[in-house]
Amino acid sequence: KQEVTQIPAALSVPEGENLVLNCSFTDSAIYNLQWFRQDPGKGLTSLLLIQSSQREQTSGRLNASLDKSSGRSTLYIAASQPGDSATYLCAVTQTGANNLFFGTGTRLTVIP
Amino acid sequence: DGGITQSPKYLFRKEGQNVTLSCEQNLNHDAMYWYRQDPGQGLRLIYYSQIVNDFQKGDIAEGYSVSREKKESFPLTVTSAQKNPTAFYLCASSIAGGKAFFGQGTRLTVV
Numbered sequence: 001k002q003e004v005t006q007i008p009a010a011l012s013v014p015e016g017e018n019l020v021l022n023c024s025f026t027d028s029a030i031y032n033l034q035w036f037r038q039d040p041g042k043g044l045t046s047l048l049l050i051q052s053s054q055r056e057q058t059s060g061r062l063n064a065s066l067d068k069s070s071g072r073s074t075l076y077i078a079a080s081q082p083g084d085s086a087t088y089l090c091a092v093t094q095t096g097a098n099n100l101f102f103g104t105g106t107r108l109t110v111i112p
Numbered sequence: 113d114g115g116i117t118q119s120p121k122y123l124f125r126k127e128g129q130n131v132t133l134s135c136e137q138n139l140n141h142d143a144m145y146w147y148r149q150d151p152g153q154g155l156r157l158i159y160y161s162q163i164v165n166d167f168q169k170g171d172i173a174e175g176y177s178v179s180r181e182k183k184e185s186f187p188l189t190v191t192s193a194q195k196n197p198t199a200f201y202l203c204a205s206s207i208a209g210g211k212a213f214f215g216q217g218t219r220l221t222v223v
Contacts, residue, residue, distance in 0.1 A: 004154070031209055043118075043202055043214035051209075089154070093209065098143050098162055099170065100204075100212060102154040 002027045002094055006103035013080055014111050021075040021106045023090035028068050031093040035064050035075050038087045038105070047088075048075070052095075080110045115139065118203050118215035124223045125190065125197060133188045133218045135203035143208065144186040148172060149200040149217075158201075161186055162208075190220065198222050 003026045013019050023033070032051050036044040048057045048064040050073070056065040063076040073090055087107045091100040116137040125131045137144065143162050147155040157170030161180040175194025180186050186205075190197045200219050206212040 034212065036212075036214075041200075041217070041219070043216040044204075044212075046211045046213065049211050091155075091212075098206070098208060099145060099157050099160050100155075102147075104152070104154040 002030075002092060002101040004090060004092060004101050004103040006088075006090060006106050008106060009104065010107040010109075012109040012111060015080060015082060017080050017110075018076070018078050019080055019108070021077070021088050021108070023073040023075070023103055025071045025073075025092050025101070027094065028071050029095045030068065031095050031097075033064075033066055033073050033090060033092045034100070035062075035073075036089045036091065038089060040087075044089065077108075080108075082110045082112050084108060085110050116203060116205050116213050116215040118201075118218050120218060121216065123218055123220045125220060126223060128192045130189055130191050131220070133190070133201055133203075133220070135186045135188065135215060136184055137186075137205040137213070138184060139205055139213060140183070141205035141207055141213070142183070143206050144180070145204045145206075145212070146170075146176075146178065146186070146188045147202045147204065149202060155202065158188065 035047045050066040061078040087105040089105040091102045119134045145160040146158040159178040161167035177189045203215045204212045
């Protein structure tokens with residue numbers, strides 16, 4: 001069964017710093033990988049989706065990379081802001097399936 | 113605006129009572145999902161549906177039931193057989209292989 005792991009579980013950085021969040025998965029037979037943001041008590045907002053054939057996706061200050069063969073993805077956040085404080089979750093869609101397998105998330109705090 | 117709507121935002125259940133959580137989407141997505149989120153754990157799949165009148169059990173379906181009579185709606189019933197229902201419930205929808213869109217969640221508490 002697919003297992004998704006996110007390290008670290010929590011991260012605090014000063015405003016303006018660049019940072020990297022990590023996601024690893026055990027089964028490389030994935031269709032795509034998504035990064036989500038969740039604010040406390042709220043639903044999830046999709047940030048970036050990377051298809052299995054792609055290596056990276058960019059949106060504004062966010063860049064997500066995917067190395068399917070090694071089972072890893074990273075989310076790079078440039079010039080972090082206090083408004084970036086949230087929990088970030090990654091999720092993979094298995095090939096031949098439609099449901100998502102989620103990691104437990106990284107709780108990010110950006111200190112003004 | 114297109115989106116996915118969950119109601120109610122907060123729900124209280126008495127012991128032995130069945131309760132139904134609503135999920136409606138106007139994104140014209142075929143696939144819909146219910147997840148449960150507990151503190152310190154990732155989202156766990158309860159049920160999913162890829163087409164009207166069809167749905168599949170996820171990892172933790174025991175004590176839950178669903179229906180998919182319309183494309184837009186995928187209600188979840190938490191039955192009295194679910195012994196530990198207190199959690200945050202999230203509904204999502206997507207096209208096949210596409211981005212998943214989530215509702216704002218329903219927080220269910222047993223009183």
